[in-house]
Amino acid sequence: MTGQDRDVTRTGQQPWKSPVALSLLLHGLIVVVALTGWSWSTPRDEPQPQSIAARLITQQQPEPSPVVEEREQPDRDEERRRDQEEQQRREAAERRAAEEEKAREDARRIEQEKERKQQEAEAVRKREEQKAREEEAARQRAEAEAKERERQRAEEEKRRQEEARQAEEERRKQEEERRKREEAEKREREEQARREAEQKRKEAERRLREQQLEALAEEADRAQQAEARRRQEAAAAKAREARMMSESEKYQALIRERLSQAWYPPSSATEDMTARLQITLLPTGELQAVKLVSSSGNTAFDNSALGAVKSLSRYPIPDDRDTFERYFRQFTIEFNPRRLQ
Amino acid sequence: MTNRTRTPGKTSRIRYACQLVCAFFVCAVLGSGPASAELTIRITEGADAAIPVAVVPFAESGGIPSSDKVSSIVQDDLTMSGEFNTLAPEKMLSLPSQRSEMYFRDWRLLGQRYVLVGQLSRSGDRVEARYELFDVNREERILGSSASASANNMRTLAHHISDKVYEAITGVPGAFSTKLAYVTLDRASGEPRYRLQVSDVDGKRARVRLEGKEPILSPAWSPDGEKLAYVSFETGRPAVFIHELASGNRTRIAEFRGLNSAPAWSDDGRSLLLTLSKDGNAEIYRMDIASKNLKRLTNHWSIDTEASWDHTGNGFFFTSDRSGGPQIYHKSSENADPRRITFGSRYNARPRPDNEGKYVYYVHQRDRAFHIARTNLKSGEETVLTRTESDESPSVAPNGRMLIYATKQSGNSVLTVISADGGAAYSLPASEGDVREPAWSPILH
Numbered sequence: 001m002t003g004q005d006r007d008v009t010r011t012g013q014q015p016w017k018s019p020v021a022l023s024l025l026l027h028g029l030i031v032v033v034a035l036t037g038w039s040w041s042t043p044r045d046e047p048q049p050q051s052i053a054a055r056l057i058t059q060q061q062p063e064p065s066p067v068v069e070e071r072e073q074p075d076r077d078e079e080r081r082r083d084q085e086e087q088q089r090r091e092a093a094e095r096r097a098a099e100e101e102k103a104r105e106d107a108r109r110i111e112q113e114k115e116r117k118q119q120e121a122e123a124v125r126k127r128e129e130q131k132a133r134e135e136e137a138a139r140q141r142a143e144a145e146a147k148e149r150e151r152q153r154a155e156e157e158k159r160r161q162e163e164a165r166q167a168e169e170e171r172r173k174q175e176e177e178r179r180k181r182e183e184a185e186k187r188e189r190e191e192q193a194r195r196e197a198e199q200k201r202k203e204a205e206r207r208l209r210e211q212q213l214e215a216l217a218e219e220a221d222r223a224q225q226a227e228a229r230r231r232q233e234a235a236a237a238k239a240r241e242a243r244m245m246s247e248s249e250k251y252q253a254l255i256r257e258r259l260s261q262a263w264y265p266p267s268s269a270t271e272d273m274t275a276r277l278q279i280t281l282l283p284t285g286e287l288q289a290v291k292l293v294s295s296s297g298n299t300a301f302d303n304s305a306l307g308a309v310k311s312l313s314r315y316p317i318p319d320d321r322d323t324f325e326r327y328f329r330q331f332t333i334e335f336n337p338r339r340l341q
Numbered sequence: 342m343t344n345r346t347r348t349p350g351k352t353s354r355i356r357y358a359c360q361l362v363c364a365f366f367v368c369a370v371l372g373s374g375p376a377s378a379e380l381t382i383r384i385t386e387g388a389d390a391a392i393p394v395a396v397v398p399f400a401e402s403g404g405i406p407s408s409d410k411v412s413s414i415v416q417d418d419l420t421m422s423g424e425f426n427t428l429a430p431e432k433m434l435s436l437p438s439q440r441s442e443m444y445f446r447d448w449r450l451l452g453q454r455y456v457l458v459g460q461l462s463r464s465g466d467r468v469e470a471r472y473e474l475f476d477v478n479r480e481e482r483i484l485g486s487s488a489s490a491s492a493n494n495m496r497t498l499a500h501h502i503s504d505k506v507y508e509a510i511t512g513v514p515g516a517f518s519t520k521l522a523y524v525t526l527d528r529a530s531g532e533p534r535y536r537l538q539v540s541d542v543d544g545k546r547a548r549v550r551l552e553g554k555e556p557i558l559s560p561a562w563s564p565d566g567e568k569l570a571y572v573s574f575e576t577g578r579p580a581v582f583i584h585e586l587a588s589g590n591r592t593r594i595a596e597f598r599g600l601n602s603a604p605a606w607s608d609d610g611r612s613l614l615l616t617l618s619k620d621g622n623a624e625i626y627r628m629d630i631a632s633k634n635l636k637r638l639t640n641h642w643s644i645d646t647e648a649s650w651d652h653t654g655n656g657f658f659f660t661s662d663r664s665g666g667p668q669i670y671h672k673s674s675e676n677a678d679p680r681r682i683t684f685g686s687r688y689n690a691r692p693r694p695d696n697e698g699k700y701v702y703y704v705h706q707r708d709r710a711f712h713i714a715r716t717n718l719k720s721g722e723e724t725v726l727t728r729t730e731s732d733e734s735p736s737v738a739p740n741g742r743m744l745i746y747a748t749k750q751s752g753n754s755v756l757t758v759i760s761a762d763g764g765a766a767y768s769l770p771a772s773e774g775d776v777r778e779p780a781w782s783p784i785l786h
Contacts, residue, residue: 248380252380252382256382256383256384259382260384260386260388262388263384263386263388264388264390264391264392265387266510266511266512267424267511267512267513267742267760268511268512268513269387298512299512300509300511300513301512303476303479303483303510304387305384306476306478306479307454307477307478307479308384309478310479310480311449311454311477313449328380330379331381331382332380332382333383333384334381334382334383334384335384336383336384336385337385337386337387338385338386
């Protein structure tokens with residue numbers, strides 16, 4: 001409401017929009033134009049004084065020629081007469097000039113008077129015009145002011161209405177806002193409750209997931225450890241195996257050598273005969289059992305093989321119990337003469 | 342030599358399945374675990390030595406002739422074969438004669454593989470031998486039998502036991518009960534005395550079957566062991582005779598112009614291979630003994646001689662110098678083209694095949710020395726079997742495991758028995774003078 005008041009006041013004070021100022025400005029402008037441009041703007045209005053002056057200049061035109069002739073005449077009388085004449089002429093000329101000057105001065109005075117009168121008339125006219133204009137302006141101003149007042153009143157009314165409307169609107173808005181706020185608050189409360197519930201639920205879920213993850217991680221960890229352990233064990237087993245293998249090969253060679261020395265293949269033996277015997281040893285290296293698992297088809301040959309196997313009172317076996325168990329607890333011996341002549 | 346067999350058994354399959362499952366969870370491919378494998382050791386070489394056997398002196402009851410001790414004869418027989426190394430009785434810790442007296446540990450300590458024990462008992466004129474052969478390591482009796490012979494025939498009884506023991510251990514019939522025929526030359530009385538003799542395989546009980554001042558060559562046993570064919574110069578010229586041992590009857594079956602030599606019996610005893618030069622140069626003929634019909638089997642300008650039937654009875658080996666020097670050839674049938682067998686040196690002669698078709702034995706010259714060699718008929722591989730240097734006349738025992746040949750020993754010719762693969766040599770006790778031209782009999786029944 002106050003904003004609108006201020007706006008109206010400011011509009012009334014605008015200097016360029018005020019009719020008084022406008023008239024002042026116009027007067028100023030006229031004065032300036034009159035002072036500066038009057039002399040060249042007036043001749044068109046007043047041609048007569050100029051044509052009088054021009055006629056005077058044309059009567060004195062033949063004078064220059066006697067000046068030249070005079071120089072060529074040596075006669076003093078003449079000269080004197082000429083001097084007199086000259087004097088006369090000069091005096092005449094001076095008179096004429098003074099007359100002319102006086103005429104011109106008169107003309108000028110007349111002119112000036114005329115101009116002054118004109119100006120005065122003009123000033124009167126202007127004053128009258130100014131007065132009329134001022135009256136008109138005052139009237140208009142009054143009108144405008146009335147209008148303005150009317151307008152302001154209307155505006156005031158309008159503003160009041162507007163204000164009332166706005167107030168109503170405001171009230172309604174506030175009411176609405178309040179309602180909305182209440183609603184929002186309610187919603188917010190509900191939302192809050194929901195969020196809290198959600199939060200709780202999520203928390204529970206998270207906890208559960210964490211537990212699961214933890215369990216999984218533990219599981220993975222255990223698996224990894226088990227795997228690592230298993231790998232380690234496998235590697236160790238492999239190494240042990242290799243060790244056992246080389247150990248085993250050593251003792252295989254020893255056994256082979258001993259058996260080769262102990263075996264007397266019978267003269268009926270042929271290269272295609274093979275007797276397979278399964279040997280079971282005691283950890284002391286003594287023979288626990290021997291079984292003919294595959295006969296050569298020749299009794300003497302089988303017996304020679306059995307005899308050879310049984311002839312060793314103690315088998316060369318590794319000290320390492322694992323190697324023994326792995327390779328020499330039970331194994332197979334094949335008798336197959338390949339170097340028969 | 343060693344064979345490692347991996348058996349993908351049930352266990353490994355289960356393990357594999359487990360691994361697959363594990364791989365699913367751990368996302369790791371697991372290395373294969375140790376598969377179960379049973380070790381196999383393959384023995385391809387035997388002891389390069391004779392089998393240690395102890396022949397324990399037999400217990401005796403009743404009047405057992407003391408001259409020929411059965412166990413000693415058996416021990417000598419086994420030794421002679423080259424396959425056995427017998428233990429001297431004085432080294433024995435005990436002298437068992439039956440199982441109840443056997444302490445296997447003792448024999449094992451002595452390194453013996455087999456122990457022969459026995460008892461001799463006399464009943465009237467006959468002597469009975471009960472004998473048992475034990476496998477020391479297996480602690481098993483592998484032979485138990487009894488045999489009897491007249492009291493003056495203890496050698497026959499002993500050789501019989503040797504055969505049984507030999508067969509029990511080696512799986513091959515023994516050849517100790519067979520005979521040898523050979524020719525001796527005695528110059529002691531000033532003029533040469535040639536004697537055709539027949540003895541046991543150990544040279545004992547030799548009996549002269551023919552005696553003369555003219556050379557006797559190439560005795561050959563008939564398949565039944567009852568007759569001998571040989572070359573005799575008794576008529577001043579070489580002639581081929583057939584001699585019936587039991588009766589002493591002799592038949593001159595070949596006395597052709599020129600050379601009559603190298604008789605060899607066919608399997609059925611009905612024909613002989615002979616070398617005759619009646620048609621110009623020495624060629625091989627087959628003579629039907631009953632009809633005396635001849636069939637010429639070789640036809641070459643060079644010498645073809647010393648024929649001997651192969652084990653099939655259809656083809657024969659012979660010596661021919663058709664390639665320049667004497668080499669062994671084989672004809673797979675009477676009409677087949679001869680195939681040269683020997684290439685190892687410039688002199689290979691007197692082929693004697695075994696009865697299995699595996700080897701042919703012959704005299705082989707190398708570095709000016711004459712050895713006995715054999716060639717593996719399948720592989721063509723030649724092996725020199727003897728280390729003596731003037732070896733001749735190889736003859737193969739009927740079981741194919743022994744070989745007898747003549748060689749020089751301190752100036753005299755002697756007979757030596759070796760195992761067929763060139764094992765230990767056993768020289769027969771020399772009788773008077775030179776001993777040559779041995780011929781091993783077939784197995785006698």
